[in-house]
Amino acid sequence: MSRYSLATLARHAWRSNAHWPEALPERPLKPSYDAVIVGAGGHGLAAAWYLASQHGMTNIAVVDKGWLGGGNVARNTTIVRSNYFHPARRAMTNRALELWRGLSQELNYNVMFSPRGIINLAHSSSQMDDLARRGNAMMVDGVGAELLSVEDIRRRVPILDTDPQARHPIVGGMVQHEAGTARHDAVAWGYARAAMALGVDIFQNCEVTGIETREGRVESVNTGRGRIATPRLALCAAGGTSHLARMVGLTMPLENHLLQACVTEPVKPVLDCIVTHGVHNFYISQTDKGELVLGGDIDGYNNATSVGDPRTFEEIARVCLSLFPGFEQLRVMRTWGGVVDMSMDGSPILSHTSIDGLYVNAGWCYGGFKATPAAGEVLAAMIATDTTPSLAAEFGLDRFTTGAVVSEEGHGPRPWMYH
Amino acid sequence: MLRIPCPFCGERDYTEFAFWGDASFPRPADPQELSDSEWSEHLFHRDNPAGQYLEYWHHALGCRGWFIIQRDTRTHLISPVCRGGEGRS
Numbered sequence: 001m002s003r004y005s006l007a008t009l010a011r012h013a014w015r016s017n018a019h020w021p022e023a024l025p026e027r028p029l030k031p032s033y034d035a036v037i038v039g040a041g042g043h044g045l046a047a048a049w050y051l052a053s054q055h056g057m058t059n060i061a062v063v064d065k066g067w068l069g070g071g072n073v074a075r076n077t078t079i080v081r082s083n084y085f086h087p088a089r090r091a092m093t094n095r096a097l098e099l100w101r102g103l104s105q106e107l108n109y110n111v112m113f114s115p116r117g118i119i120n121l122a123h124s125s126s127q128m129d130d131l132a133r134r135g136n137a138m139m140v141d142g143v144g145a146e147l148l149s150v151e152d153i154r155r156r157v158p159i160l161d162t163d164p165q166a167r168h169p170i171v172g173g174m175v176q177h178e179a180g181t182a183r184h185d186a187v188a189w190g191y192a193r194a195a196m197a198l199g200v201d202i203f204q205n206c207e208v209t210g211i212e213t214r215e216g217r218v219e220s221v222n223t224g225r226g227r228i229a230t231p232r233l234a235l236c237a238a239g240g241t242s243h244l245a246r247m248v249g250l251t252m253p254l255e256n257h258l259l260q261a262c263v264t265e266p267v268k269p270v271l272d273c274i275v276t277h278g279v280h281n282f283y284i285s286q287t288d289k290g291e292l293v294l295g296g297d298i299d300g301y302n303n304a305t306s307v308g309d310p311r312t313f314e315e316i317a318r319v320c321l322s323l324f325p326g327f328e329q330l331r332v333m334r335t336w337g338g339v340v341d342m343s344m345d346g347s348p349i350l351s352h353t354s355i356d357g358l359y360v361n362a363g364w365c366y367g368g369f370k371a372t373p374a375a376g377e378v379l380a381a382m383i384a385t386d387t388t389p390s391l392a393a394e395f396g397l398d399r400f401t402t403g404a405v406v407s408e409e410g411h412g413p414r415p416w417m418y419h
Numbered sequence: 420m421l422r423i424p425c426p427f428c429g430e431r432d433y434t435e436f437a438f439w440g441d442a443s444f445p446r447p448a449d450p451q452e453l454s455d456s457e458w459s460e461h462l463f464h465r466d467n468p469a470g471q472y473l474e475y476w477h478h479a480l481g482c483r484g485w486f487i488i489q490r491d492t493r494t495h496l497i498s499p500v501c502r503g504g505e506g507r508s
Contacts, residue, residue, distance in 0.1 A: 242467035253463040255441075256492070301421065301438045304469035304492040311420050311434060344463040400463040401455050413462050416438055 032229035040064035042073035044236035045191035046376020055384035058199035069188025075338035081179035099373035109190030115180035218357035239339035258303035266290030345405035346418030439475035
């Protein structure tokens, strides 16, 4: 696989761009692999890349029921941040942020990481106190955070309605300058291409139909394309984790819910950072093409499909216009949904299981995309060494038995209430 | 929009209701007697089916009654309902 560079670009341009090699060539399925990853999304492909690049394990297959990067890595709102209060969540996303910065160079693929900053708005003095507390916690870990006054926000985002008479008057906010966005599809493609260059095999349209174990160990996985013998199997299939775990008799602390998002028609640059609402769950950013990407809450009831309730859009639009009355004339161009694994404490699961050689990376709720590089790196280390990397220490399945849940929001076992 | 058939008031938009989760299993009669893993099983582990699903709804902005419906999580077709904890399968 050739490296992308100015020289290859020029060479192929000289030859009328007619001889580019296939980016993801089809390869035959081998009867056995050292590890199989279920799910060719961001996390699964990242894990494959780090297994190959950091641990020298290249005899790996990534299998996916659908097409590469067709799940939630294609459906998120591309936001990358690490402004969590809980130390374990912050450490994980902060490691991801470190990796995001060099990812395009590392993968030789432009993932368009753009650290444009995220502003969390506050609409009351108690919310300001809360943001100050969160910002302080972040700064203790060396994660930059800055409190903003209304005047700061007006200067930074002039299109926001900062009028004290607004529907939700803004009293201030907090910014994480290092947060940003990344081109989500390119993340999947970049990891896939880089991993394949090191020898990883990726199989699309290859649904897992069964998992065989022997004496409590993973032995093989049955797929639509045949049986693959493997001693190590990692589940990275958001939305399908419960289904896959059931194949080996495990029930997961997960529920499937639907998260929707939408984009407007493209307009000239009006918003150069990410803005989140302080009262409603709402987040918005503008893509490089000019579209505004908006998202909100999950639909609120269990859903196994990716078709959402229109009411969620009404709410997203209403909240959007309360902050940005100037967007009133914009048309929504596209809406979509993705099935998310909502976990029982709102935090991810990156864990061994009671079956030797079976690893689970699931329950990322709304927040899987931002963590992609770190989740992949940690999962790769877990698969390669069969230990629990320190970043995953608090995200084990055993926390639901010991009671040490990682619940940033503290809603109890009600996954539909987490974010 | 999802419409929920309240057994007391009839069918209404789901925005009148609070969703209250999986109703497919009863609360253990004596939680004190359970081991940690049994309690964890009850509290956190879910079948999470793509298909028929029993769930609690609370008519929070209506009669404030509680009831259980059976809904298919793939089609959102709703089967007959029961009030409170009656008739749980």
